[in-house]
Amino acid sequence: MDLLSLLMSERLNLDGKKKAEYVRTLHEKVRTNIEKKIQQYTKQANKGKIILIM
Template identity: 45%
Template sequence: MSPFEAAYGFTPLTPLDLLPLPPGDQIDQDGITKAIFVKRLHERVRENIEKKTEEYTRKANRSRHPMILQPGEWVWVHLRTERYPRQHRGKLDP
């Protein structure tokens, strides 16, 4: 399903379908049928978005491992220079 189909309710077959007027078969539908079609289309879009989000999360978390630290262990803490602006010396600062 393309973003165009999700927004307009039909898939463009030719560049002429991208003109402001939709094709005749989409115009002839009555309001209730069109509303049901668009509602089902949006449900499919929502399901696809949720499925892809879960897939992206699963792939991103594949190589991540939980950090279990014990009291007294040494850790490396990286603080950004924005936290201590007075200690930061810029490139042009003498």
């Protein structure tokens, strides 16, 4: 993880609980973005394919 992209106040904050909560919310955002990208890639990969359901 690139620490330079973090807000200066978050990097300097030494409170453990606040830092843990910040990291937890950051991980949730990253997980959500990864899931969205996977859906986009899947949709693009399946574009134009015919799916037969029997």
